[in-house]
Amino acid sequence: MRVLLSTFGSRGDVEPVAALAAALRDLGVEAVLCIPPDPELAALATRAGARLAPACAPIRQWVADALANRPPMTLPERAAGVLTAQFEAISAAAEGCDAVLATGLFPSTAAARCVAEQRGLPYLYGAYCPYFLPSHHHRPPPYPGHPVPPEETDNRLLWDRDVATMNAVFGEAINALRRSIGLAPADNVRDLVFTDRPLLAADPTLAPWEPTDLREVVQTGAWILPDDRPLAPELEAFLEAGEPPVYLGFGSMPMPALKDAARAAIDAVRARGRRVLLSHGWAGLALDDDREDAFALGEVNQQALFSRVAAVVHHGGAGTTAAAARAGAPQVVVPQIADQPYWARRVADMGLGAAHEGPTPTLDSLSVALGTALSPEVRARAAAVAGRIRSDGAIVAARQVLAALRREATSGPG
Known part of the structure; x- marks a missing residue:
């Protein structure tokens, strides 16, 4: 049996599907990973023992262009470009596959749904955060040009409205593609893609799913790819040379303003008498001096590192949040976009650290947040x-995938 796992996103989108690929392999199922061909992401496919099928484009440059709106496009136009390009890439990757599971950017998951439907393959959808899935317990996310009305407090009505919003943003391109490949147009593109039984790849302690009649969600736990890579000797030497440092990194966030944020954070950490570990990340963060109390690093095994730091200051990606929580490291979350404010709130609400108010920290605001995170309590x-x-989230999800395929084989196409 062969399952295609598709995503178009940064490392936080790709590493979980690589973990699922490894878990499927352990159950005797071959996984094909259709992911962006950036070298650091292709390496995840190798670690997972999965075959790499390249997505439509490298993601690092795509993200930088999208955030800078280069070339100028509306959101529907940019989404349509991803949809059509990903349909071609996923179609090629799906040759010989028995099922398709998709995560990541909505236009890419919509393309995967169309490929599966055109080929008559079972299709599953995975989300990494409860925030994106319909529930009467929370509000839907906003889209540019489609804010969620602040005066409306009925979440059910807001999620009904969300159907119209997603149709307005994505529907025209999705239905044009569907017609072109012989599929009927959809009057609800959101639920076509999300399905009525999505998998939630989030830890139930960090991000519990509260039952709702709006969706039957299967929460598996986070999909974590085991990492046994050793830390670099130079990093080991730095860690051994003093008290545990504070880790600072913003992962796949390429915003230039994060360089100023990093400088403020370094000053705040030093003001509390702590050493600094600075991750370059996609923002290209760098140290401004050669003081011995700071160390800059690139790619690193967070699973090995985070248990040895005093705190983790980060952007609030689902993967980084889970890695820090799993290591028992206090956190300061400086959220930038998407689901990151959700993870910041969860860290604060659970007493695991501090949630920074807004994406632009200062020396003073970070000093306050670090004071909270570094407290003994x-x-x-x-x-x-x-x-x-x-x-065990990835193996739980792998078993869910196999169970879904067995149900499909028994019941036939739905």
Whole structure:
């Protein structure tokens, strides 16, 4: 059996499907990873023992262009470009596959749904955060030009409205593609893609799914790719040379303003007498001096590193949040976009650290947040919660995939 796992996104989107690929392999199922061909992401396919089928474009440059709106496009226009390009890439990757599972950017998942439907293959959808899935317990996310009315407090009505919003943003391009390949147009593109039984790849302690009649969600736990890579000797030497440092990194966020944020954070960490570990990330962060109390690093095994730091200051990506929580490291989350404010709130609400208000920190605001994260009470709370973070989410999801395929084989196409 061969399953195509498709995503178009940064490392936070790709590493979980690589973990699922490894779990499927352990169950005797071959996985094909249709992911952006950036070298650092292709390496994840190798670690997972999965075959790489390149997505339509490298993601790092695509993200930088999208954030800068280069070339100028509306959101529907940019989404349509991803949809059509990904349909071609996923179609090629799906040759010989028995099922398709998609995560990541909505236009890419819509393309995967169209490929599966055209070929008569079972299709599954995975989300990494409850925030994006319909529930009467929370509001839907906004889209540019389509804000969520602040005066409306009925979440059910807002999620009904969300159908119209997503049709307005994505529907024209999706239905044009569907007609071109012989499929009937959809009057609800959101639910066509999300399905009525999506998988939620988020830890139930960090991001519990509350039952709702709006969706039957299967929460598997986060999909974590085991990492046994050693830390570099130079990093080991730095860690051994003093007290645990504070890790600072904004992952795949390429915003130029993060360089100013990093400088403020470094000053705030030093003001508290702590050493600094600075991750370059996609923003290209760098140290401004050669003081011995700071160390800059690139790609690193977070699973090995985070248990050895005093705190983790980061952007609030789902993967980084889970890695820090699993390691028992206090956190300061400086959210930038998408689901990152959700993870910031969860960290604060659970007593695992501090949520920064807004994406632009200052020396003063970070000093306050670090004061919270570095307190003995938060350190003790983070250590206690670490033991509750599950590590089996990928194998749980792999079993769910196989169960869905068995149901499909028994019932036939729906």
